[in-house]
Amino acid sequence: MGCRMKKNILLLLIIVFTQLHLSGLTQWMQVSLRNFSTNAEHDIDIITGDTPQAETIDTASKGGIFWQHEISGNLYRNITFTLENDLLVSEMSHEFKNSFFFNDARFKFYYRNGSQYLKLQYANRTCNPAATKFLNIPDMGHNTQQQMIHNTALHYKGNHGRFHISLYGNLRNLDYEYLTIEEDEVFESESAWDNDIYSYAEFSCNISDQWRSFISGYYKDDLNNSDEFDDSNLGIGLEFDNRFDFFNALKTKVVYYNNNFDSIDDEKDHYFLTEARYTKRFGNSLTGFVTYINRSCYDDDQSQFFRISNMLRVHAKYTYQIRNLKDSFILTGVKYNPENDGNLIFGEVNQYLLKDIYLTAGAKYASELFSTCFVKCEYFITPLRSVWINNKFTDFNNKPAQNIISLGTTLIF
Amino acid sequence: MKRRLIYLILLGILLYFGCEKLSNPEYNIDTSACNSCGECIQICPMDAIEFGPDGKAVIDQTKCNQCGKCITICPKDAIH
Numbered sequence: 001m002g003c004r005m006k007k008n009i010l011l012l013l014i015i016v017f018t019q020l021h022l023s024g025l026t027q028w029m030q031v032s033l034r035n036f037s038t039n040a041e042h043d044i045d046i047i048t049g050d051t052p053q054a055e056t057i058d059t060a061s062k063g064g065i066f067w068q069h070e071i072s073g074n075l076y077r078n079i080t081f082t083l084e085n086d087l088l089v090s091e092m093s094h095e096f097k098n099s100f101f102f103n104d105a106r107f108k109f110y111y112r113n114g115s116q117y118l119k120l121q122y123a124n125r126t127c128n129p130a131a132t133k134f135l136n137i138p139d140m141g142h143n144t145q146q147q148m149i150h151n152t153a154l155h156y157k158g159n160h161g162r163f164h165i166s167l168y169g170n171l172r173n174l175d176y177e178y179l180t181i182e183e184d185e186v187f188e189s190e191s192a193w194d195n196d197i198y199s200y201a202e203f204s205c206n207i208s209d210q211w212r213s214f215i216s217g218y219y220k221d222d223l224n225n226s227d228e229f230d231d232s233n234l235g236i237g238l239e240f241d242n243r244f245d246f247f248n249a250l251k252t253k254v255v256y257y258n259n260n261f262d263s264i265d266d267e268k269d270h271y272f273l274t275e276a277r278y279t280k281r282f283g284n285s286l287t288g289f290v291t292y293i294n295r296s297c298y299d300d301d302q303s304q305f306f307r308i309s310n311m312l313r314v315h316a317k318y319t320y321q322i323r324n325l326k327d328s329f330i331l332t333g334v335k336y337n338p339e340n341d342g343n344l345i346f347g348e349v350n351q352y353l354l355k356d357i358y359l360t361a362g363a364k365y366a367s368e369l370f371s372t373c374f375v376k377c378e379y380f381i382t383p384l385r386s387v388w389i390n391n392k393f394t395d396f397n398n399k400p401a402q403n404i405i406s407l408g409t410t411l412i413f
Numbered sequence: 414m415k416r417r418l419i420y421l422i423l424l425g426i427l428l429y430f431g432c433e434k435l436s437n438p439e440y441n442i443d444t445s446a447c448n449s450c451g452e453c454i455q456i457c458p459m460d461a462i463e464f465g466p467d468g469k470a471v472i473d474q475t476k477c478n479q480c481g482k483c484i485t486i487c488p489k490d491a492i493h
């Protein structure tokens with residue numbers, strides 16, 4: 001295990017176990033043992049390691065453990081915090097993953113005082129190089145291994161009567177290994193950093209109870225490269241948000257962005273975003289919504305509008321039994337997204353079986369991408385503690401199918 | 414409200430049929446569907462995805478190479 005990884009996990013363990021004895025904290029924890037299997041017929045060769053080397057992964061099933069932990073509480077008066085941590089330790093397999101041993105930690109601090117809101121966040125992902133793939137980046141003609149990501153963000157929101165302001169800044173550092181494969185299979189690798197600063201500002205005004213207008217500015221500075229991957233835009237938009245009555249609500253947004261970047265298609269300089277979401281209730285049991293998102297652009301040179309993507313989602317949920325722990329429901333929907341081959345149909349059912357035991361099953365079919373189904377059986381030992389077993393099978397269109405069985409426990413305390 | 418909905422549907426039809434499709438796809442996140450699970454962030458080979466101000470995933474289009482891995486992994490089908 002890498003030294004940095006060990007330090008990170010140790011730090012987290014210290015935080016978790018010292019906080020366990022403090023009062024006023026809410027903790028959510030989920031730990032699961034997972035077993036991965038595939039119907040792949042051939043072993044695969046991947047490159048991993050501190051000193052890059054080729055490794056052959058066989059098709060036998062593999063095991064692992066996934067631990068998720070979240071602690072939140074009050075630090076001082078208006079200051080609250082949340083610590084989130086995801087740790088995955090598993091054997092290398094055919095699974096669709098970049099790293100099989102990583103720790104993802106997020107530390108968030110919030111300050112809320114009437115109309116003022118401030119959030120400070122530090123996030124870190126540390127991957128153990130021994131279990132992290134070198135990924136082939138076709139356009140760049142090389143392989144990279146993401147080893148550590150730091151992300152520090154600050155977000156301020158303030159309301160001043162009808163006027164609102166939102167300011168956001170984010171500094172990201174990616175520590176990666178860069179690999180050139182020589183013909184005689186001697187791997188040459190070098191460490192590199194990718195640093196980016198993102199900033200965003202939005203000023204908005206409530207024109208009425210339902211209507212809001214806003215202007216925004218976004219700027220990304222790629223600190224490594226000259227100006228090639230810099231990006232900025234100015235936006236102006238109008239939003240309508242109204243709950244007409246208990247049964248009907250509509251939220252729509254139209255925004256125009258003036259983009260300024262070199263690395264993206266010139267046609268997208270004038271960019272239009274249209275979003276609409278209509279929510280409908282039919283009594284207490286049946287609810288549904290329709291979401292439509294369109295992205296289009298106008299190219300000055302060709303004097304022509306272009307369609308970037310359309311996404312229409314229709315979703316309905318029928319709740320037929322209301323229980324303390326989990327409602328029993330049937331949920332179904334379709335997503336229409338032809339430009340990204342993202343058309344899909346999905347359904348899910350949650351059913352109370354007996355004695356605090358629930359069964360959830362679902363399926364999804366995306367004709368261009370994959371089909372997947374899962375079954376989960378959960379037993380609530382107490383309302384805040386449960387044990388469960390979950391089986392998820394996914395058949396991808398362009399790669400072997402995979403099956404993941406997880407046996408886990410969820411605890412809230 | 415019905416009239417507003419009809420306008421919206423007409424606008425959608427106009428935007429859909431009225432213009433030619435751009436050759437390169439572009440992936441974005443439907444923030445109303447995203448549950449902030451972070452799976453897309455962990456799979457992206459270009460480190461192009463991070464959480465934005467509202468805690469929902471955002472794609473940096475200058476980094477994205479349109480590999481489509483994120484759309485396949487998202488449990489909420491929020492990527493389009």
Ligand code: SF4
Nearest residue numbers: 447448450451453487
């Ligand atoms: S995988 Fe989907 S739901 Fe999860 S953070 Fe990404 S966009 Fe959101």
Ligand code: SF4
Nearest residue numbers: 457477478480481483
């Ligand atoms: S399409 Fe590929 S590169 Fe782009 S955001 Fe998704 S996973 Fe990352």
